[in-house]
Amino acid sequence: MPSPAEFAVALPAMTAWRQDFHRHPELGFQEHRTAARVADLLRGWGIAVTEGIAGTGVVGTIQGRPGNRAIALRADMDALAMTEATGLTYASTTPDRMHACGHDGHTAMLLGAAEWLAAHRDRFAGTVQLVFQPAEESLGGARVMAEEGLFERFPVDAIYGLHNLPGLPLGTVAVPKGPVLASSDTWEVTFTGIGTHGAKPHLGRDATLAAAAFILGLQAIAAREVDPLGTAVVSVGHIAAGDAVAPNVIPHSVFLRGTARALEEAVRTHLETRIREIAKAVALQHRVQAAPRYIRRLGPTVNHAAQAAVMLAAATGTATAVRDDHPPITAGEDFSEFLARIPGAYAWLGTGEPVHPEGFQHNVHFDFPDAALPHGAAFWCSLVERELA
Structure with missing residues:
Protein backbone atom coordinates (compact mmCIF):
# COMPACT_ATOMS: atom_id res chain seq x y z
CA MET A 1 0.00 0.00 0.00
CA PRO A 2 1.69 3.26 -1.11
CA SER A 3 2.42 5.90 1.52
CA PRO A 4 2.79 9.69 1.13
CA ALA A 5 6.54 9.21 1.60
CA GLU A 6 6.66 7.13 -1.59
CA PHE A 7 5.34 10.13 -3.48
CA ALA A 8 8.17 12.41 -2.33
CA VAL A 9 9.99 11.73 -5.60
CA ALA A 10 6.87 12.78 -7.52
CA LEU A 11 6.26 15.93 -5.47
CA PRO A 12 8.28 18.28 -7.73
CA ALA A 13 6.30 17.16 -10.78
CA MET A 14 2.94 17.34 -8.98
CA THR A 15 3.87 20.79 -7.67
CA ALA A 16 4.76 21.96 -11.16
CA TRP A 17 1.42 20.72 -12.55
CA ARG A 18 -0.53 22.26 -9.70
CA GLN A 19 1.18 25.66 -9.96
CA ASP A 20 0.78 25.65 -13.73
CA PHE A 21 -2.96 25.07 -13.34
CA HIS A 22 -3.05 27.77 -10.69
CA ARG A 23 -1.33 30.22 -12.99
CA HIS A 24 -3.84 29.54 -15.77
CA PRO A 25 -7.29 29.21 -14.15
CA GLU A 26 -10.35 28.57 -16.32
CA LEU A 27 -14.03 28.84 -15.49
CA GLY A 28 -16.55 26.02 -15.80
CA PHE A 29 -16.95 24.50 -19.27
CA GLN A 30 -14.00 26.65 -20.40
CA GLU A 31 -11.21 24.42 -19.09
CA HIS A 32 -9.71 23.86 -22.54
CA ARG A 33 -6.07 24.40 -21.61
CA THR A 34 -6.38 22.42 -18.38
CA ALA A 35 -8.14 19.52 -20.09
CA ALA A 36 -5.57 19.39 -22.88
CA ARG A 37 -2.71 19.33 -20.38
CA VAL A 38 -4.40 16.55 -18.39
CA ALA A 39 -5.00 14.49 -21.54
CA ASP A 40 -1.41 14.90 -22.71
CA LEU A 41 0.01 13.75 -19.38
CA LEU A 42 -2.29 10.72 -19.22
CA ARG A 43 -1.37 9.65 -22.74
CA GLY A 44 2.31 10.01 -21.88
CA TRP A 45 1.85 7.33 -19.20
CA GLY A 46 0.12 4.95 -21.59
CA ILE A 47 -3.37 5.65 -20.29
CA ALA A 48 -6.32 5.50 -22.68
CA VAL A 49 -7.93 8.94 -22.87
CA THR A 50 -11.41 10.13 -23.84
CA GLU A 51 -11.95 13.86 -24.22
CA GLY A 52 -14.91 16.14 -24.80
CA ILE A 53 -17.41 14.75 -22.29
CA ALA A 54 -19.48 17.72 -21.14
CA GLY A 55 -17.34 19.82 -23.45
CA THR A 56 -14.09 19.84 -21.52
CA GLY A 57 -14.33 16.71 -19.36
CA VAL A 58 -11.59 14.08 -19.60
CA VAL A 59 -11.68 10.40 -18.66
CA GLY A 60 -8.53 8.31 -18.36
CA THR A 61 -8.92 4.51 -18.31
CA ILE A 62 -6.34 2.30 -16.59
CA GLN A 63 -6.68 -1.46 -16.89
CA GLY A 64 -4.98 -3.51 -14.20
CA ARG A 65 -4.81 -7.26 -13.95
CA PRO A 66 -7.84 -9.13 -15.29
CA GLY A 67 -10.83 -8.38 -13.08
CA ASN A 68 -14.55 -7.75 -13.31
CA ARG A 69 -14.82 -4.68 -11.10
CA ALA A 70 -14.36 -1.04 -11.99
CA ILE A 71 -14.29 2.16 -9.95
CA ALA A 72 -14.08 5.87 -10.77
CA LEU A 73 -12.00 8.56 -9.08
CA ARG A 74 -13.10 12.15 -9.63
CA ALA A 75 -11.23 15.46 -9.62
CA ASP A 76 -12.76 18.83 -10.56
CA MET A 77 -10.82 21.26 -12.75
CA ASP A 78 -12.62 24.62 -12.81
CA ALA A 79 -11.72 27.92 -11.14
CA LEU A 80 -13.75 30.83 -9.78
CA ALA A 81 -14.49 34.35 -11.05
CA MET A 82 -12.33 36.10 -8.47
CA THR A 83 -9.30 38.37 -8.60
CA GLU A 84 -6.35 36.76 -6.83
CA ALA A 85 -4.52 38.70 -4.10
CA THR A 86 -1.95 36.14 -2.94
CA GLY A 87 1.10 37.81 -4.50
CA LEU A 88 2.51 34.38 -5.32
CA THR A 89 5.05 33.93 -8.10
CA TYR A 90 2.58 31.55 -9.74
CA ALA A 91 -0.49 33.67 -9.12
CA SER A 92 -3.23 33.79 -11.73
CA THR A 93 -2.26 35.49 -14.97
CA THR A 94 -5.90 35.83 -16.04
CA PRO A 95 -7.87 38.82 -14.72
CA ASP A 96 -10.90 37.93 -12.58
CA ARG A 97 -10.03 34.23 -12.62
CA MET A 98 -8.59 32.30 -9.70
CA HIS A 99 -8.23 28.81 -8.29
CA ALA A 100 -9.77 29.77 -4.96
CA CYS A 101 -11.17 26.35 -4.04
CA GLY A 102 -8.22 24.05 -4.65
CA HIS A 103 -9.35 22.32 -7.81
CA ASP A 104 -5.83 22.82 -9.15
CA GLY A 105 -4.65 20.62 -6.27
CA HIS A 106 -7.38 18.05 -6.83
CA THR A 107 -6.35 17.70 -10.47
CA ALA A 108 -2.65 17.44 -9.63
CA MET A 109 -3.28 14.79 -6.94
CA LEU A 110 -5.28 12.61 -9.29
CA LEU A 111 -2.60 12.99 -11.95
CA GLY A 112 0.02 11.90 -9.43
CA ALA A 113 -2.06 8.85 -8.63
CA ALA A 114 -2.61 8.17 -12.35
CA GLU A 115 1.11 8.04 -13.04
CA TRP A 116 1.67 5.62 -10.17
CA LEU A 117 -1.28 3.40 -11.08
CA ALA A 118 -0.20 3.23 -14.72
CA ALA A 119 3.23 2.06 -13.60
CA HIS A 120 1.84 -0.48 -11.08
CA ARG A 121 -1.02 -2.15 -12.96
CA ASP A 122 -0.06 -5.46 -11.36
CA ARG A 123 -1.10 -4.09 -7.97
CA PHE A 124 -4.84 -4.15 -8.72
CA ALA A 125 -7.37 -6.22 -10.66
CA GLY A 126 -9.98 -4.45 -12.74
CA THR A 127 -10.43 -0.98 -14.19
CA VAL A 128 -9.90 2.52 -12.85
CA GLN A 129 -11.70 5.39 -14.54
CA LEU A 130 -10.10 8.76 -13.83
CA VAL A 131 -12.81 11.40 -14.16
CA PHE A 132 -11.55 14.96 -14.60
CA GLN A 133 -14.73 16.93 -14.32
CA PRO A 134 -15.48 20.44 -15.57
CA ALA A 135 -17.75 23.04 -14.02
CA GLU A 136 -18.20 21.93 -10.43
CA GLU A 137 -18.69 25.52 -9.28
CA SER A 138 -22.43 26.12 -9.70
CA LEU A 139 -22.72 25.07 -13.35
CA GLY A 140 -23.48 21.39 -12.86
CA GLY A 141 -20.65 19.74 -14.73
CA ALA A 142 -21.30 16.41 -12.99
CA ARG A 143 -24.91 16.40 -14.14
CA VAL A 144 -23.91 17.17 -17.72
CA MET A 145 -21.29 14.41 -17.73
CA ALA A 146 -23.86 11.95 -16.41
CA GLU A 147 -26.49 13.05 -18.91
CA GLU A 148 -23.98 12.63 -21.73
CA GLY A 149 -23.58 8.97 -20.80
CA LEU A 150 -20.55 8.94 -18.49
CA PHE A 151 -21.59 5.79 -16.66
CA GLU A 152 -22.96 4.08 -19.77
CA ARG A 153 -19.69 4.64 -21.63
CA PHE A 154 -17.52 3.91 -18.60
CA PRO A 155 -19.46 1.51 -16.35
CA VAL A 156 -18.24 1.45 -12.75
CA ASP A 157 -19.34 -0.19 -9.52
CA ALA A 158 -18.61 2.92 -7.44
CA ILE A 159 -17.30 6.47 -7.66
CA TYR A 160 -15.18 8.39 -5.16
CA GLY A 161 -14.46 12.07 -4.59
CA LEU A 162 -11.80 13.88 -2.53
CA HIS A 163 -11.80 17.57 -1.58
CA ASN A 164 -9.32 19.67 0.34
CA LEU A 165 -10.36 21.08 3.71
CA PRO A 166 -8.34 23.90 5.28
CA GLY A 167 -8.27 23.80 9.07
CA LEU A 168 -8.21 20.00 9.18
CA PRO A 169 -4.66 18.84 10.09
CA LEU A 170 -2.44 18.13 7.11
CA GLY A 171 -2.85 14.59 5.81
CA THR A 172 -5.98 13.82 7.82
CA VAL A 173 -8.73 12.07 5.88
CA ALA A 174 -12.30 12.53 7.09
CA VAL A 175 -15.07 10.35 5.67
CA PRO A 176 -18.46 11.28 7.14
CA LYS A 177 -21.05 8.58 7.61
CA GLY A 178 -24.14 9.76 5.78
CA PRO A 179 -24.59 13.43 4.83
CA VAL A 180 -21.42 15.27 3.85
CA LEU A 181 -22.73 18.45 2.20
CA ALA A 182 -26.11 20.13 1.92
CA SER A 183 -28.42 20.62 -0.98
CA GLY A 299 -29.19 17.64 -3.92
CA PRO A 300 -27.46 16.75 -0.65
CA THR A 301 -24.18 14.88 -0.92
CA VAL A 302 -24.78 11.72 1.11
CA ASN A 303 -22.19 8.96 1.36
CA HIS A 304 -23.18 5.37 0.72
CA ALA A 305 -22.29 3.25 3.75
CA ALA A 306 -20.26 0.53 2.00
CA GLN A 307 -18.16 2.97 -0.02
CA ALA A 308 -17.57 5.22 3.00
CA ALA A 309 -16.25 2.17 4.84
CA VAL A 310 -13.88 1.44 1.95
CA MET A 311 -12.55 5.01 2.02
CA LEU A 312 -12.00 4.83 5.78
CA ALA A 313 -10.13 1.54 5.43
CA ALA A 314 -7.97 2.93 2.62
CA ALA A 315 -7.17 6.04 4.67
CA THR A 316 -6.11 3.96 7.66
CA GLY A 317 -3.00 2.88 5.81
CA THR A 318 -1.98 6.25 4.38
CA ALA A 319 -3.46 9.18 6.30
CA THR A 320 -1.83 10.90 9.26
CA ALA A 321 -5.20 10.61 11.01
CA VAL A 322 -8.61 9.23 10.07
CA ARG A 323 -12.02 10.57 11.09
CA ASP A 324 -15.50 9.21 10.54
CA ASP A 325 -17.24 11.82 12.68
CA HIS A 326 -16.70 15.02 10.72
CA PRO A 327 -19.90 17.07 10.83
CA PRO A 328 -21.75 17.89 7.60
CA ILE A 329 -21.05 21.22 5.91
CA THR A 330 -23.83 23.38 4.47
CA ALA A 331 -21.91 24.14 1.28
CA GLY A 332 -23.06 22.26 -1.84
CA GLU A 333 -21.26 19.94 -4.27
CA ASP A 334 -22.36 18.56 -7.59
CA PHE A 335 -20.72 15.23 -6.72
CA SER A 336 -24.22 14.60 -5.40
CA GLU A 337 -25.28 14.14 -9.04
CA PHE A 338 -22.99 11.12 -9.28
CA LEU A 339 -24.07 9.67 -5.92
CA ALA A 340 -27.71 9.91 -6.98
CA ARG A 341 -26.92 7.52 -9.85
CA ILE A 342 -24.37 5.03 -8.52
CA PRO A 343 -22.87 4.07 -5.14
CA GLY A 344 -19.95 6.12 -3.90
CA ALA A 345 -18.48 8.28 -1.19
CA TYR A 346 -16.80 11.63 -0.69
CA ALA A 347 -13.93 12.44 1.68
CA TRP A 348 -12.15 15.48 3.04
CA LEU A 349 -8.35 15.79 2.87
CA GLY A 350 -6.91 18.01 5.58
CA THR A 351 -4.53 20.67 4.28
CA GLY A 352 -3.66 22.29 7.62
CA GLU A 353 -4.08 25.91 8.57
CA PRO A 354 -3.85 28.39 5.68
CA VAL A 355 -0.69 30.46 5.43
CA HIS A 356 -2.77 33.64 5.24
CA PRO A 357 -5.34 34.24 8.02
CA GLU A 358 -7.98 34.84 5.35
CA GLY A 359 -6.82 32.00 3.14
CA PHE A 360 -9.82 29.72 3.33
CA GLN A 361 -11.68 28.52 0.24
CA HIS A 362 -13.46 31.03 -2.00
CA ASN A 363 -11.20 33.77 -0.73
CA VAL A 364 -8.81 35.94 -2.77
CA HIS A 365 -5.92 34.84 -0.51
CA PHE A 366 -6.49 31.10 -0.87
CA ASP A 367 -3.80 28.75 -2.16
CA PHE A 368 -3.77 24.96 -2.10
CA PRO A 369 -0.66 23.80 -0.16
CA ASP A 370 1.61 21.63 -2.28
CA ALA A 371 2.60 19.68 0.83
CA ALA A 372 -0.84 18.03 0.68
CA LEU A 373 -0.30 16.60 -2.81
CA PRO A 374 1.53 13.38 -1.76
CA HIS A 375 -1.16 12.67 0.84
CA GLY A 376 -3.95 12.88 -1.72
CA ALA A 377 -2.13 10.86 -4.37
CA ALA A 378 -1.21 8.13 -1.90
CA PHE A 379 -4.77 7.93 -0.62
CA TRP A 380 -6.13 7.49 -4.15
CA CYS A 381 -3.70 4.64 -4.86
CA SER A 382 -4.46 2.97 -1.54
CA LEU A 383 -8.18 3.17 -2.33
CA VAL A 384 -7.65 1.50 -5.71
CA GLU A 385 -5.58 -1.31 -4.20
CA ARG A 386 -8.22 -1.94 -1.54
CA GLU A 387 -11.24 -1.77 -3.87
CA LEU A 388 -9.65 -3.76 -6.66
CA ALA A 389 -7.59 -6.21 -4.62
Missing part, protein backbone atom coordinates in the same frame (compact mmCIF):
# COMPACT_ATOMS: atom_id res chain seq x y z
CA SER A 184 -27.90 23.94 -2.72
CA ASP A 185 -30.97 25.57 -4.24
CA THR A 186 -31.81 29.08 -5.39
CA TRP A 187 -35.10 30.87 -4.74
CA GLU A 188 -36.47 34.10 -6.20
CA VAL A 189 -39.47 36.26 -5.38
CA THR A 190 -40.77 39.38 -7.11
CA PHE A 191 -43.27 41.46 -5.13
CA THR A 192 -45.27 43.85 -7.32
CA GLY A 193 -47.41 46.61 -5.87
CA ILE A 194 -48.26 50.18 -6.85
CA GLY A 195 -45.46 52.70 -6.74
CA THR A 196 -46.08 56.14 -5.34
CA HIS A 197 -44.49 59.23 -3.89
CA GLY A 198 -42.68 58.53 -0.64
CA ALA A 199 -44.66 61.31 1.01
CA LYS A 200 -47.98 59.72 0.06
CA PRO A 201 -47.64 56.00 0.83
CA HIS A 202 -51.39 55.58 1.24
CA LEU A 203 -51.83 56.09 -2.51
CA GLY A 204 -49.77 53.03 -3.35
CA ARG A 205 -49.29 49.44 -2.33
CA ASP A 206 -45.85 49.05 -0.88
CA ALA A 207 -43.94 46.09 -2.29
CA THR A 208 -40.95 47.05 -0.15
CA LEU A 209 -42.90 46.53 3.07
CA ALA A 210 -44.06 43.15 1.81
CA ALA A 211 -40.46 42.20 1.00
CA ALA A 212 -39.36 43.18 4.50
CA ALA A 213 -42.09 41.05 6.07
CA PHE A 214 -41.12 38.15 3.79
CA ILE A 215 -37.47 38.33 4.86
CA LEU A 216 -38.47 38.19 8.52
CA GLY A 217 -40.90 35.37 7.83
CA LEU A 218 -38.18 33.26 6.23
CA GLN A 219 -36.25 33.11 9.49
CA ALA A 220 -39.06 31.22 11.19
CA ILE A 221 -38.64 28.24 8.86
CA ALA A 222 -35.31 27.07 10.26
CA ALA A 223 -35.96 28.44 13.74
CA ARG A 224 -39.44 26.99 14.32
CA GLU A 225 -40.34 24.49 11.60
CA VAL A 226 -37.27 22.26 11.27
CA ASP A 227 -36.11 19.86 13.98
CA PRO A 228 -33.44 21.69 16.04
CA LEU A 229 -31.21 18.64 15.56
CA GLY A 230 -31.67 18.89 11.80
CA THR A 231 -30.14 21.40 9.41
CA ALA A 232 -31.76 24.09 7.30
CA VAL A 233 -30.46 27.38 5.97
CA VAL A 234 -32.42 30.07 4.14
CA SER A 235 -30.45 33.20 3.27
CA VAL A 236 -31.21 36.34 1.28
CA GLY A 237 -28.34 37.18 -1.04
CA HIS A 238 -29.76 39.86 -3.33
CA ILE A 239 -32.37 42.61 -3.12
CA ALA A 240 -33.18 45.00 -5.97
CA ALA A 241 -35.72 47.81 -5.77
CA GLY A 242 -36.07 51.47 -6.66
CA ASP A 243 -33.31 53.86 -7.59
CA ALA A 244 -30.69 55.27 -5.25
CA VAL A 245 -31.06 58.73 -6.83
CA ALA A 246 -34.80 58.74 -6.11
CA PRO A 247 -35.20 57.89 -2.42
CA ASN A 248 -38.50 59.78 -2.34
CA VAL A 249 -40.16 57.17 -4.55
CA ILE A 250 -41.72 53.97 -3.21
CA PRO A 251 -40.91 51.44 -5.96
CA HIS A 252 -43.63 49.41 -7.58
CA SER A 253 -41.67 46.14 -7.34
CA VAL A 254 -38.98 44.44 -5.30
CA PHE A 255 -36.89 41.46 -6.44
CA LEU A 256 -35.23 39.12 -3.94
CA ARG A 257 -32.93 36.18 -4.54
CA GLY A 258 -31.31 33.81 -2.10
CA THR A 259 -30.18 30.31 -1.26
CA ALA A 260 -31.73 27.38 0.60
CA ARG A 261 -29.76 24.48 2.06
CA ALA A 262 -30.70 21.19 3.71
CA LEU A 263 -29.12 17.84 4.51
CA GLU A 264 -32.29 15.81 3.98
CA GLU A 265 -34.61 15.71 0.98
CA ALA A 266 -37.68 16.01 3.21
CA VAL A 267 -36.36 19.24 4.73
CA ARG A 268 -35.41 20.49 1.28
CA THR A 269 -38.97 19.97 0.07
CA HIS A 270 -40.33 21.72 3.16
CA LEU A 271 -38.12 24.74 2.45
CA GLU A 272 -39.43 24.97 -1.10
CA THR A 273 -43.05 24.70 0.02
CA ARG A 274 -42.77 27.22 2.82
CA ILE A 275 -40.85 29.83 0.82
CA ARG A 276 -43.64 29.82 -1.73
CA GLU A 277 -46.36 29.90 0.94
CA ILE A 278 -44.79 32.73 2.93
CA ALA A 279 -44.36 34.83 -0.21
CA LYS A 280 -48.02 34.37 -1.16
CA ALA A 281 -49.28 35.00 2.39
CA VAL A 282 -47.24 38.17 2.79
CA ALA A 283 -48.44 39.42 -0.58
CA LEU A 284 -52.05 38.88 0.44
CA GLN A 285 -51.49 40.69 3.72
CA HIS A 286 -49.99 43.72 1.99
CA ARG A 287 -52.32 43.70 -1.04
CA VAL A 288 -49.50 43.17 -3.54
CA GLN A 289 -48.66 40.37 -5.96
CA ALA A 290 -45.97 37.75 -5.36
CA ALA A 291 -44.23 35.63 -7.99
CA PRO A 292 -42.06 33.07 -6.17
CA ARG A 293 -39.73 30.70 -7.97
CA TYR A 294 -37.68 27.85 -6.52
CA ILE A 295 -34.80 26.42 -8.56
CA ARG A 296 -33.53 23.02 -7.49
CA ARG A 297 -29.82 22.92 -8.27
CA LEU A 298 -27.92 20.33 -6.25
